[in-house]
Amino acid sequence: MRDFTAQQYRLSRRAFLSASLAAAGGLALAACGGSSATSAGGNNYTLALILGVKGDPFYITMQKGAEAKAKELGVTLLVDGPAQWSATLQTPIVNAYVARKVDAILIAPCDKQAMIAPLQQASNAGIKVITVDTYIGDGDYVHGPVTFPLSYIGSDNVQGGKIAGEALIKAIGGHGKIYIQNTVPGTSTTDQREQGCKEAIEATHGAVTLVGVDFNGDSAAKAAEQTTAMLQRVPDLAGIFGTNIYGSEGAAQAVKNAHKQGQVKIANFDAPEQAIIDLKNNVVDIVIAQKPADMGSIGVQYAVDALKGNMSAIQKRVPTGYVIITRDNVDTPEAQAAIYKSS
Incomplete structure (x- = not known):
């Protein structure tokens, strides 16, 4: 039996890769009902992060990781998500960003089957698609039934x-x-x-x-x-x-x-x-x-790599690892850093 008391499970040894994403464009943000993070300069790309559900500490933490990377790289990040975990509510958000002609979509799909069609439409429109946390199809974007997403970034x-x-x-x-x-x-x-x-x-x-x-x-x-x-x-x-x-x-x-x-x-x-x-x-x-901030950060980085044509930097599957927290290690810096943010 493994000792879980203080061990961090690192499921990927790959370093964070290069570059990232998204600057201003088009319609008022209110069209998608979301928020944005922008920094001057960058590559004039626009990235949309679509959360699984608004207000969930996991996704708040993911958003913070994505926003930090977007700011670091001088790009624009638009963020939105449904009020409840629902493919029916998430699909119109995807459609709105497709209409807005964003350069890339990072999304935590609410359903592995129902979200295939709207995301396929996004891909057909030339938008780069990356799934974070959850996936579509069976998550195997190399040999599985769904292969158009560039990467699945999330826990094993x-x-x-x-x-x-x-x-x-x-x-x-x-x-x-x-x-x-x-x-x-x-x-x-x-x-x-x-x-x-x-x-x-x-x-x-x-x-x-x-x-x-x-x-x-x-x-x-x-x-x-x-x-x-x-x-x-x-x-x-x-x-x-x-x-x-x-x-x-x-x-x-x-x-x-x-x-x-x-x-x-x-x-x-x-x-x-x-x-x-x-x-x-x-x-x-x-x-x-889990490590939702890493999921958001790597997703932003991958999107810009793809937009720059640097496909060799992108792995189809990126496991992000875990930190196991018990009463024995809860006050350590590693455990404290792993706690999700509520705002």
Whole structure:
């Protein structure tokens, strides 16, 4: 069993590559309802970053990383995203940026199938497409069914789910019952995290059993309701894996309400400030921090490389790694730097 206490999982050794993206153009920004970051000079490119959902600390952190890189390189960055995790709401944002004739789109697709067609239209219009965090098709842009995106930049989510599962299994003593709190079926990242956790459970050869998986629709309130029902049905539940911010937050609230802190162990995927508070208060036991700022920064850099014709600098798949945060290392500089921003 790996020691997760203070180890950072680095899934790519590639250095950040060269150059970046996007300066002013065209219509008023209000047409897309987003925000912009601009610095004088640069290459006169316009880049659009389309988030999975507005207001989520993960995507706020991604936006900050992208904005910092855009400022460093002297380019314009436009940012928008739907108010809820929904391909139906995300598609018009893509269409608006296509109409605006931006040079490149960085996007966290809300659905791996439904977002193929609108992004294909963007690519057909000559817009460079890069996916960050989530992907379309099967994420294999070399041999898979969808190959037009230039790159998929994000965590190895099967491995991330397996890391979380293994850490949770260790926390419960290697045997017992585990429950998975998931979000929206068809979301590439969380589907894979569930898969990875299940692989970790299967590797125990029956010592650990999965008692259920629920989908909360990206609602912490619904996750709390579902987890409360599970705690009532399975009073000897040993551990819970929350596949993203909302599932983890709702599960933690349900465990607190049931006064089972410490008794029911929780592996929290994603590292908002509330997760760190819950960790310090012994409600959550493991926090898996992704690197959304890196995703945004590398995406900006890749987009400009592509616009400059420097395709040799671009990798089709860039895993961005994790930081595992526990009570033993939560106050270290590395762990503190990995906590997501709320504003």
